[in-house]
Amino acid sequence: MVKIKTDTSTEEKILTAARKVFITNGLAGARMQEIANEAGINKALLHYYFRSKDKLFETILVETMQSFLPRVNAIFTSDLPLEEKIPAFCSEYIDKMLANPFIPLFVVNEINNQPDDFFKKIWGGKKPDVSILVKQLDAAANEKKIRPVSPVQLIMNIMSMCVFPFVAKPMFQRVIGISDKQFRLLMEERKKDIPSFIMAALRGS
Amino acid sequence: MVKIKTDTSTEEKILTAARKVFITNGLAGARMQEIANEAGINKALLHYYFRSKDKLFETILVETMQSFLPRVNAIFTSDLPLEEKIPAFCSEYIDKMLANPFIPLFVVNEINNQPDDFFKKIWGGKKPDVSILVKQLDAAANEKKIRPVSPVQLIMNIMSMCVFPFVAKPMFQRVIGISDKQFRLLMEERKKDIPSFIMAALRGS
């Protein structure tokens, strides 16, 4: 009789615990002991399942990113018109981060610690294709639908407005004095506010 | 004869070294040995001047923020008109980060690790006053100079666009394929591009 894999297998318990600890503390800050406690097992078992701390970390990292990027990338490189693509992108991105609020900081740290390793693991050699967006912006500018705009600056602006509030959440919460719940509502609003802000900037003078 | 304090006193050497190591590696990633090497002294002296690693770190943190915030805050809470305030804010902010490119990531990590401690040390109880900006936006909207806009969303947008590119620099560099020098030029451009992007969004439909 084949053993049915359950969500509470030891391996799953370890992964769940490791996800939590690595994502909140980073690689250097995480402790194997803490992961073991969180999983309700002992340190030795961690090494039995995943040879080393580094290997366990890499597992979490790759798994996390692969749950995050594909859909966002698909929207970004699609041929949806700008007025649909930008809202779709923001909405998908913000939803993913609302569901996994610690990932942005985690990723930002990895990006800065081991950039080449990181992108090799995530993109596997080929990077996101921005050429479609560039063509769209050119075309829209030619038709006078928007003013001419640097694609690079635009990409930076969109990503910044979507991601940064999550990375700096504790600061914004203290400046404007809001709870976690209110923060979530604010981010929900931003799924619409960011696109309309951007479209206004693109059309404006 | 009174000893003149020079920039190369042992204490200064330690602070310079600690700044570099802590800012690039964070508290957990930093090694006292590395700081000692960087300063050209031995580990014992670090403890002689600053009792512990934590104390040394706190010194760096507070010093860093106090070199960073006052001018930015002054602009933010000034009564400059919007068309001047926003460019001044972006310009000052980006200049500071160009001069200290690792600070944004450093700060973002501190914000997330010990938010209450952090803001107590930095703001000492009172937080930045956003009321002036709120009034300015209201007034401008009443005079039909800009469309009505949520101050909170606007503040998030401005800060995000200024800070996030520094935090995610390695990613942007790889996506658009640029060197450190080109990145710097891009950020110089943004000192103008962000304000014009924002003003266009504020005026637009």
Add this chain to the structure above:
DNA sequence: GTCTATAACTCGATAGAC
């Protein structure tokens, strides 16, 4: 104040019983 030497401790990893 500055150094060398080393104590005290943290933490990842392994050995070996069950």
Add this chain to the structure above:
DNA sequence: GTCTATCGAGTTATAGAC
């Protein structure tokens, strides 16, 4: 597969000579 016990490398911190 899972546990207890422990090793050993790496680090912070201190003792004590100069």
